[in-house]
Amino acid sequence: MTMKPEWTSAAVSPVNLEMRDQAMAYQDQLTKPQGSLGQLERIAVQFSALQGRLKPELERVSITVFAADHGVADEGVSAFPQAVTAEMVRNFSRGGAAICVLARQIGASFEVVNLGTVAVLEPLPSVLDRRIAPATANLCVTAAMTQDQLTQALAAGFEAAERAQQQGAQLFIGGEMGIANTTSATALAAAILERPVIELSGPGTGVDASGVLHKVEVIERALELHRQALKDPAAVLRCLGGFEIAALVGAFIRCAQRGIPVLVDGFITTAAALIACRINPGVRTWLLFSHNSAEPGHRAMQHALEAETVLDLGMRLGEGSGAAVAVPLLRSACVLQAEMSTFADAAVSDQGLNV
Amino acid sequence: MTMKPEWTSAAVSPVNLEMRDQAMAYQDQLTKPQGSLGQLERIAVQFSALQGRLKPELERVSITVFAADHGVADEGVSAFPQAVTAEMVRNFSRGGAAICVLARQIGASFEVVNLGTVAVLEPLPSVLDRRIAPATANLCVTAAMTQDQLTQALAAGFEAAERAQQQGAQLFIGGEMGIANTTSATALAAAILERPVIELSGPGTGVDASGVLHKVEVIERALELHRQALKDPAAVLRCLGGFEIAALVGAFIRCAQRGIPVLVDGFITTAAALIACRINPGVRTWLLFSHNSAEPGHRAMQHALEAETVLDLGMRLGEGSGAAVAVPLLRSACVLQAEMSTFADAAVSDQGLNV
Numbered sequence: 001m002t003m004k005p006e007w008t009s010a011a012v013s014p015v016n017l018e019m020r021d022q023a024m025a026y027q028d029q030l031t032k033p034q035g036s037l038g039q040l041e042r043i044a045v046q047f048s049a050l051q052g053r054l055k056p057e058l059e060r061v062s063i064t065v066f067a068a069d070h071g072v073a074d075e076g077v078s079a080f081p082q083a084v085t086a087e088m089v090r091n092f093s094r095g096g097a098a099i100c101v102l103a104r105q106i107g108a109s110f111e112v113v114n115l116g117t118v119a120v121l122e123p124l125p126s127v128l129d130r131r132i133a134p135a136t137a138n139l140c141v142t143a144a145m146t147q148d149q150l151t152q153a154l155a156a157g158f159e160a161a162e163r164a165q166q167q168g169a170q171l172f173i174g175g176e177m178g179i180a181n182t183t184s185a186t187a188l189a190a191a192i193l194e195r196p197v198i199e200l201s202g203p204g205t206g207v208d209a210s211g212v213l214h215k216v217e218v219i220e221r222a223l224e225l226h227r228q229a230l231k232d233p234a235a236v237l238r239c240l241g242g243f244e245i246a247a248l249v250g251a252f253i254r255c256a257q258r259g260i261p262v263l264v265d266g267f268i269t270t271a272a273a274l275i276a277c278r279i280n281p282g283v284r285t286w287l288l289f290s291h292n293s294a295e296p297g298h299r300a301m302q303h304a305l306e307a308e309t310v311l312d313l314g315m316r317l318g319e320g321s322g323a324a325v326a327v328p329l330l331r332s333a334c335v336l337q338a339e340m341s342t343f344a345d346a347a348v349s350d351q352g353l354n355v
Numbered sequence: 356m357t358m359k360p361e362w363t364s365a366a367v368s369p370v371n372l373e374m375r376d377q378a379m380a381y382q383d384q385l386t387k388p389q390g391s392l393g394q395l396e397r398i399a400v401q402f403s404a405l406q407g408r409l410k411p412e413l414e415r416v417s418i419t420v421f422a423a424d425h426g427v428a429d430e431g432v433s434a435f436p437q438a439v440t441a442e443m444v445r446n447f448s449r450g451g452a453a454i455c456v457l458a459r460q461i462g463a464s465f466e467v468v469n470l471g472t473v474a475v476l477e478p479l480p481s482v483l484d485r486r487i488a489p490a491t492a493n494l495c496v497t498a499a500m501t502q503d504q505l506t507q508a509l510a511a512g513f514e515a516a517e518r519a520q521q522q523g524a525q526l527f528i529g530g531e532m533g534i535a536n537t538t539s540a541t542a543l544a545a546a547i548l549e550r551p552v553i554e555l556s557g558p559g560t561g562v563d564a565s566g567v568l569h570k571v572e573v574i575e576r577a578l579e580l581h582r583q584a585l586k587d588p589a590a591v592l593r594c595l596g597g598f599e600i601a602a603l604v605g606a607f608i609r610c611a612q613r614g615i616p617v618l619v620d621g622f623i624t625t626a627a628a629l630i631a632c633r634i635n636p637g638v639r640t641w642l643l644f645s646h647n648s649a650e651p652g653h654r655a656m657q658h659a660l661e662a663e664t665v666l667d668l669g670m671r672l673g674e675g676s677g678a679a680v681a682v683p684l685l686r687s688a689c690v691l692q693a694e695m696s697t698f699a700d701a702a703v704s705d706q707g708l709n710v
Contacts, residue, residue: 033560038669096696314393328683341451
C-alpha cells in the first residue's frame with residue numbers, strides 16, 4: 001500500500017468568486033465590442049478570481065525544472081542516450097537550453113532541481129542537488145519508487161513551491177527533463193484514464209513508428225505487472241512515475257495551497273497535473289494550461305482536466321518551454337483588463353444599434 | 356478605369372534564401388530534439404531569411420493604426436454608431452484602447468493616422484491628421500473613393516512605412532478603426548476571391564443574425580452595382596474599400612519594398628494584405644500572419660494567401676490587437692535561435708539511438 005504524505009491533502013487556497021463576477025462585468029465596460037478579446041477575457045477574469053483583485057498583475061514568474069533519470073530507459077524507449085539528462089542539467093546551468101533563453105525573455109526566475117541523474121554532477125550554479133537515487137527503478141520490473149523515495153520527491157516539489165512563494169511569484173511554471181519520461185508519463189495517463197496505451201503513445205523526443213510500438217509493449221507490461229497495486233493515484237505515481245514527475249505533483253499541490261497559479265506545460269507536466277488533481281481535487285482551480293503538445297496522449301489528459309489552452313504550435317520539447325512561451329499572452333490578458341479605458345472614462349458610445 | 360500609382364509596382368526587397376537554408380540547418384544543431392520547437396522554428400528561419408542573419412533580432416516594432424469612416428455605415432451595417440470612429444481616435448490618443456495597452460507591453464512605437472472621420476477632431480497627441488474626406492462614399496450607391504482619394508490613401512500608407520523605416524523597425528503592424536469596415540472588407544474579399552458573400556460574412560463588432568443577412572444584401576447590391584468596374588485589384592479597392600484599408604495596402608507594399616516584415620492582424624488587415632499581394636505579388640514574402648479572427652471570411656482569405664498563423668484566441672477586435680499579442684511569440688522564436696547552445700557548444704549527445 002502507498003501512503004501519501006498528509007500535507008498533500010490539505011485544503012487549497014480559496015478563490016474569490018465575487019471578484020470573478022465583478023471582473024466579468026468589468027470586461028463589458030472596456031472600450032471594445034463585448035467578447036472581442038476572446039480567450040484573453042476569460043484568462044483575465046480567472047486571474048482576478050485567483051488574485052482577488054479587479055486589475056490583475058502578472059510580473060513575477062518562477063520557473064523550476066525538475067530533472068531525473070528513469071530506470072525504464074534500460075528498455076530502449078528513448079531516441080536519446082540516458083547521459084543526456086545530466087548533460088542537459090549542465091546546459092540549464094549555463095543558460096543554453098530553450099527554457100533558459102525563454103526565462104530571460106520573460107524575466108522569470110529560474111532554477112533546476114536534480115532529483116537523481118545517473119551521472120554524478122559537480123556543484124552547478126542554479127542547480128539544487130536533491131538526488132534521491134541515481135534513477136528510478138525500471139517500472140517494467142518493479143515499482144519505480146519506494147515509499148520513502150516518493151515522499152522525498154513530493155517534498156522536493158513542496159520546497160520549490162515554498163521558494164516561489166518567498167519570491168512573491170504570481171505564476172509558477174514547472175518544467176522537467178528526464179530521458180524516457182514520456183514512457184513514464186504515458187503509463188501514468190493510461191493507468192489514471194483507463195485508456196488503451198496505444199491511443200496515448202507517441203514519438204516522445206523522436207522515436208520512429210516501431211519505437212512507439214516498442215514503448216506501448218513496455219508500458220503494457222508495466223501495467224500488467226502493477227495491476228493489483230494501482231488502487232489510488234499515489235500508488236500509480238509510485239509504481240509508474242519518475243522522481244521529477246512526483247516533484248511536479250508536489251509543487252502543483254503546494255502552489256495551490258499557497259495560492260500561486262500554476263501554468264502547466266506539455267505532456268509530462270500534464271500527467272503530473274492529472275495526478276495532483278486526483279490526489280487533491282482542489283488543485284484544479286489553480287491550474288492554467290498553456291499549449292497542446294504534439295504528443296497524442298496530451299489531448300486525452302487535457303480533456304480529463306477540462307483544460308483550455310492558448311497555444312497550438314506543435315511544440316514537444318518539455319523543460320517548461322511551452323508554458324514559458326505562453327506567459328506573454330497571460331500578461332496581455334491581465335494588462336488589458338488592468339489598463340484599458342472604460343466607455344465612461346473615454347466617452348465612447350457603447351450603445352449597440354442592434355441593426 | 357482605376358490607375359494604381361507607379362510606386363506600388365516597384366520590386367520588393369530581396370530575401371536571403373541562402374541564409375534561410377543555413378538557419379534551417381542551424382536549428383538542428385541546437386540542444387533540443389529536431390523539430391521540437393514546432394512553428395517557432397519556421398518563424399525563426401523566416402526571420403533569418405528576411406533579415407539576412409543567422410541570429411535574428413526582433414526588438415523594434417512600429418504600430419500604425421489607420422482610422423476612417425465609411426459611407427456604407429448609412430445602410431445600418433454596424434452595431435455601433437459612426438461617432439465611435441472619432442471617439443476611438445481620441446481613446447487611442449489617450450492610450451486607453453486595447454492596442455495602446457499592448458503597444459506599451461511589447462515596447463512598440465505607436466501612432467494613429469486619421470484618414471477621414473465624420474467628426475472633425477482637434478489636434479491630438481500621437482494622431483496624424485491626413486483627412487481625405489469626412490468618410491468614403493456609400494459603396495452601395497457609388498464608388499467608395501475617387502481616383503485621387505485612392506492615391507492619397509495609398510500615399511498615407513507609404514508614408515507610414517517610411518516612418519517605420521526611419522525608426523529602424525524590424526516589424527510593422529498596421530491596425531485599423533472604422534465603423535462599418537467589416538462590410539467593406541467582406542466586399543473586397545468577395546470580389547477578389549469570387550466567393551459567395553454569405554460564406555464570407557459574419558457579425559463584425561457584434562450584429563445579430565438578421566444584421567448579418569442585411570450586410571450580405573448590402574454587399575451583394577454593391578457587387579452588382581460595380582460589376583463592370585471590378586477588373587483589377589486597384590479598381591476593387593477604389594470601389595469597395597475604405598481609406599484606412601487603402602492606407603494599409605500602401606503601407607504593406609512599401610514595407611515589402613523597404614524590407615520591413617509585416618505582421619498581419621485580423622479580418623480587415625488581411626483583406627488589405629490580399630489586395631496588396633494582388634497589386635504586387637512580391638509583397639507576400641514580407642508578410643507574416645498572427646491570428647485567426649472569429650470572422651468567418653478570414654479563413655478564406657488566409658487560405659488564398661497561404662497564411663500560417665500562430666494564435667487562435669477567438670479575438671475580433673481589430674486595431675492591430677491580434678498582431679500585437681503575437682509579437683512575443685515571434686520574439687521567442689528569434690531569441691531561441693539566437694541564444695540557444697548547440698550540441699557541440701554544450702557537449703550534449705545528439706546521437707539518436709533509433710530504437
